Amino acid sequence: MANELRMVEAVRQALGEELGRDESVVVYGQDVAVNGGVFRATQGLVEEHPNRVYDAPVAESGIVGLGVGLAAHGLRPIAEIQFSGFMHQAYHQIQQHAARLRSRSRGSYECPMTIRSPYGGGIRALEHHSESFEAGYAHTPGLKVVVPSTPADTKGLLTSSIRDPDPVVFLEPTRLYRAFREPVPEGDHTVPLGEARTVEEGDDVTVVCWGAMVREATRAAESVDADVEVIDPRTIFPLDSETVLDSVRKTGRCVVVHEAPRTAGMAAEIVARINDEALYYLEAPVERVTGYDVPFPLFAREDEYLPDEGRIAAGIERALSA
Template sequence: MAEQLRMVEAVRETLRTELGRDDDVVVYGEDVARAGGVFRATEGLVDDYPERVFDAPVAESGIVGIGVGLAATGLRPVPEIQFQSFLYQGFHQLAQHVARIRSRTRGTITCPMTIRTPYGGGIHALELHSESFEAGFSHVPGLKVVIPSSPAETKGLLTAAVRDPDPVVFMEPTRLYRSFREEVPEHHEIPLGEARVVDSGDDVTVIAWGSMLREALEAVEDVGASAEVIDPRTLSPLDTATIVGSVKKTGRCVVVHEAPRTAGLAGEITARINEEAFFYLEAPLERVTGYDVPVPMFAREDDYLPDSERIAAGVHRALDDG
């Protein structure tokens, strides 16, 4: 049985399912109980599970730190951080404790925690509400980093994240929360670490995730080329084999993300392609990204974010070179 859901509804129904399936699951964060979360992703959950859904103080370091203790004692915490940039306040907990506890204890203690947080631009929010720091989280050994691109992907990936034995930073594209509906299976789990080939093609590989995937799909349709579009889904660990296999077939590649260009994940993906598929390339790899500036305020945000026009230009460059 399947329902037509928006992404924010897919989040809520997945959490409801996991709370009902596993008594160890605990959902908490700023305003997640009484108010239902800043985007209402947890609305109504406290009514069904009043002892395992609760509000937390406005202290991101404490929210993450509490999760370490909960996980170490056998629970599965699923904290929400209202906006991804607020997680900077808890980054030391992520790097020093969350990601290291398995290694530090030689596997005797694990940290099955899923940290949910909306990220990215496109909603004309305030400063520190629209950033994309997936590369920073991916740089921490021991953390898994997951970004869905649709309601169905959200259900499958969040289910797997909550059930995973290790910590996951689950980043939800804010601009997709209510942008469209799609059919979401009632029982749906997508293994972490496996990319999705969204469209098959022979001329060029286009890699994009989160809200950029929809922009990329629109771009390749406008270009009219036979493009293979890949959604990595999990950015750490990255499914290098699927990406490399596609580039070996097409010989050309464009990587898209809305985070700043320097040290972004497009650079890491490019490096892996160069290491494993260099002699298959027929043109230089292209990156279409955000700029190396803070995400601008309302009037300039649309100029900062890659759109289908900028992505299409990158695809044209990849096709024209070589």
């Protein structure tokens, strides 16, 4: 059985079902209880689970630090940071404590904590509300980093993240929250962490992308005269290299797309892995279509910053013509 849901509704369904399934799950964050979150992703949960959904002060470090303690003592906290641009205020708790708890305690403690946050551009937000810092979290050993691109994947990946024994940073693309609906399975629905999804199959060129870029890349693939394979890693770390490498070995060409800045972004890591493991299969250098090495602009220049169908299509054409 499946219902047609938007991404924000899939988030709410996953949280509600896990709260009902497992009494150790707690949900908390800024405005998540009474107001249901800034995007209403948690709307109604406090009425359904009044003792396990809480509002928190505007103190990101405290929100994450509390979760580390709750997780170490047997609970499964799900903390919401209102926008990912403000997760930096909690980065020391994420990097120094949540991510290291298992190794620091030599396995005596786990940190089954999920840190949810809206992320990415495209909604005309204010400063610090549109950042894409997934590469920074992927560079933190001990963390898993997840970015969904569809409502069904959102529910499945979030459910798997909540059940995982280690901390997960779960980044929800804000401009996809209400962008479209698709069937989302009711009840127990999981998507394994660390497994990529082949969105479209093709033989001429591989496009690797995630989050909001998947829709842009799919549109770009339809606009070019080529057979394009589109791969969505879904989990930035651990990264499913083999699915990407198998695709590149087949097509011989690759374009990697993300809205984060270009320098030291995840595209650079993916290119490095392709060069390590599939260099002799390449017919052309791997193209990168990314954001720019500048602070995320305010809304008047947002469209010029974000990769779109046209820029991605141009990248595909460059890879095909090289």
